[in-house]
Amino acid sequence: MKRSSQHSDLVNKVDRFTESTDGLDRRGFLKCMAWAGTGLLWTVTAEGIPTSHIVGSGKDAKKHASAASGLHFVQISDSHMGFNKPANTDVAATLQVAIDRMNALPETPEFIIHTGDLSHQSKAAEFDAMDQILKGAKPKQIFYVPGEHDTSIDDGKQYLDRYGKNLKGRGWYSFDHKGVHFVGLVNVIQLEGMGQLGDEQISWLKDDLSAVSASTPVVVFAHIPLWTIYPDWGWGTKDSEQAFQYLKRFGSVTVLNGHIHQVMQKVEGNATFHTAMSTAFPQPAPGTAPAPGPMKVPAERLRSVLGLASVNYIQQNNSLAIVDTVLGTAPADGQAAPSALLLPTNLRRDGI
Numbered sequence: 001m002k003r004s005s006q007h008s009d010l011v012n013k014v015d016r017f018t019e020s021t022d023g024l025d026r027r028g029f030l031k032c033m034a035w036a037g038t039g040l041l042w043t044v045t046a047e048g049i050p051t052s053h054i055v056g057s058g059k060d061a062k063k064h065a066s067a068a069s070g071l072h073f074v075q076i077s078d079s080h081m082g083f084n085k086p087a088n089t090d091v092a093a094t095l096q097v098a099i100d101r102m103n104a105l106p107e108t109p110e111f112i113i114h115t116g117d118l119s120h121q122s123k124a125a126e127f128d129a130m131d132q133i134l135k136g137a138k139p140k141q142i143f144y145v146p147g148e149h150d151t152s153i154d155d156g157k158q159y160l161d162r163y164g165k166n167l168k169g170r171g172w173y174s175f176d177h178k179g180v181h182f183v184g185l186v187n188v189i190q191l192e193g194m195g196q197l198g199d200e201q202i203s204w205l206k207d208d209l210s211a212v213s214a215s216t217p218v219v220v221f222a223h224i225p226l227w228t229i230y231p232d233w234g235w236g237t238k239d240s241e242q243a244f245q246y247l248k249r250f251g252s253v254t255v256l257n258g259h260i261h262q263v264m265q266k267v268e269g270n271a272t273f274h275t276a277m278s279t280a281f282p283q284p285a286p287g288t289a290p291a292p293g294p295m296k297v298p299a300e301r302l303r304s305v306l307g308l309a310s311v312n313y314i315q316q317n318n319s320l321a322i323v324d325t326v327l328g329t330a331p332a333d334g335q336a337a338p339s340a341l342l343l344p345t346n347l348r349r350d351g352i
């Protein structure tokens with residue numbers, strides 16, 4: 001009952017929002033926001049505003065790429081190598097599609113950010129399979145953060161051996177690139193089912209950010225959402241507010257997460273939050289199923305639900321606004337796939 005009323009709240013927010021947009025009905029909007037997209041091309045404009053586009057093909061993708069200037073990178077997430085249940089019996093194939101689409105972009109991204117759940121069960125063979133496929137990506141530099149599936153067997157030892165050598169703590173780090181400060185955080189040591197950063201990491205973050213000027217765009221990435229999406233399913237990070245007190249002074253903060261296998265986004269003050277699609281399988285929208293987990297869709301729809309959706313960030317009145325664009329076609333049955341939406345009051349959508 002509680003879950004369904006929360007979901008109704010979300011739907012009502014969507015209704016209110018779509019009433020105020022340019023004539024797109026709620027179903028159309030849901031399609032815009034729904035599943036799709038195996039990767040996001042991120043662009044940081046000359047003004048330092050991160051902008052994302054779904055990795056796709058065709059003239060729209062070309063248009064986005066040619067408009068890009070400055071920094072380009074791609075985010076992929078939740079590849080779950082080794083998963084072979086009915087929701088997707090060939091996760092290697094769908095990851096390969098994501099890489100193929102990335103490689104087909106008119107401009108090669110400078111690097112990839114993988115926001116965790118590389119593997120399904122932290123097995124060596126799963127990490128090996130992931131590495132093998134990613135070797136085929138044109139971008140050769142990949143930045144990782146672990147998902148809870150990457151740390152489930154050995155508390156993350158193998159993950160750290162492979163991807164986290166010389167990193168701090170359980171694998172958190174920062175780097176600067178083209179005037180943007182990137183911070184990779186680890187929040188998969190869960191507390192009461194929610195993500196958790198922990199005091200040591202938050203203290204490190206405070207020190208790390210103290211050396212960065214407030215005008216520097218900051219991109220924070222971690223596996224579990226760093227904003228509270230749906231606590232009943234653990235979709236949030238228990239101590240994220242402690243971390244965000246150190247991010248408040250920055251003019252532009254973009255937060256990239258995975259874990260929930262669907263696009264959700266929110267703009268709050270200086271921060272834009274975005275969760276990415278999985279390359280492996282979808283999960284239900286919050287409150288629409290008894291529990292989170294792999295969601296089976298008809299086989300002919302699988303690639304479309306991992307397929308093509310887009311999010312664009314633009315600067316408007318000193319705040320970030322979001323433009324959603326669908327580059328792919330809707331499922332043949334016309335049904336909007338479930339998608340969870342939390343819409344801030346300053347969200348703006350410019351057509352599809």
Ligand SMILES: [Fe+2]
Pocket residue numbers: 078080116117147259260261278
């Ligand atoms: Fe996942």
